[in-house]
Amino acid sequence: MLITKEYISPIALEIIEQNPYAQSAVFEVRDSIGSIVSRNLSYFVVNCSAKNCNGVVPIKEKCYAKLEEYYLWYREKPLDYLHNDQQKGGPIDVYKEFGLAADPFKVGLEFETGNISSAHRSMNKLKVGLIKGELDMAMLIMPTKQLSYYLTDRVSNYEELQPYFLHLEDSPFVVFGFDAEEYSSTADLLPKGRDGMSDRSIRKWRQ
């Protein structure tokens, strides 16, 4: 997949310029999005034969698998402030600590595959982590509007959330919008839900 849209807040930009851990985090996430490719190809071809014809979860899974298995990010990191209470927002989806164990640079990430309301909740949850000092940088990954047309019905897209990025201006926040390199009506369809997904065990945060 290609990152075709990006929002990098002024503070995030400053941190990325100065802090090699922030640079590494962004590099690893970009690379994990870039490594979502179609079988036997070095790029991604999405089936565009009908509106909402593909599932979005297989795309997220490929990105997470790379982050977990190759770059050693963790899954499901609870925020202390939210008391691990699922009702109050649940854990951060993907998380990594860079640098010194005693004083790590903490990055949280969500790959949004829900509807627009769910995207608002993800954004607000990541912002809580930043405000409470449990994260030093936050990232959100979403499909672009063009791609989302061919994904699960009502999945939120970058452009839909974009007017709300003004809530992120004072936070070290990065949002990536991704798109397929190619559209074809004969490409493999991405299954919806968890059909055909391998039962890999996630690299869950424990501490």
Next chain:
Amino acid sequence: MLITKEYISPIALEIIEQNPYAQSAVFEVRDSIGSIVSRNLSYFVVNCSAKNCNGVVPIKEKCYAKLEEYYLWYREKPLDYLHNDQQKGGPIDVYKEFGLAADPFKVGLEFETGNISSAHRSMNKLKVGLIKGELDMAMLIMPTKQLSYYLTDRVSNYEELQPYFLHLEDSPFVVFGFDAEEYSSTADLLPKGRDGMSDRSIRKWRQ
């Protein structure tokens, strides 16, 4: 109904103390919540015979009817910033301008009857209005956790959103949590969806 929980941000508190229009807005909203009463009673008795046994929309409707018909608030005020695009958050649910027509004090309100994700979106939308100067004060109304147990499944509640009020600390924002005065297993059930609702025409914003 009784307001049993409230969040008033420091800035909102300051404005309410100094500005009679802000005071009027809060008074009118409090009164409209207080006037949600059971038939032939001066208070509200909710049926507590089973989890999720009541609908929540009839409660909202009573509050809105009072605000519109008695206090002359408007419905569905679009925010210019969001370009009236439903996809990007839709209009503000309830809206009133106080004072001078040339320089009014503008208040926006949402009575949240959706799930917790939807409550995040409402909060973020109202915040957009504040940041862009299209609102001078914002209010959100939600059932308390105790009451929501007997309302539509998954309706969000005050306590569930409360950890996120820290995003409101720098905004003139008020959140009210309401509860019934009495619980009884023999009280009338509130219908779900729009069953039995009168088709009153809303006082829609036009300008």
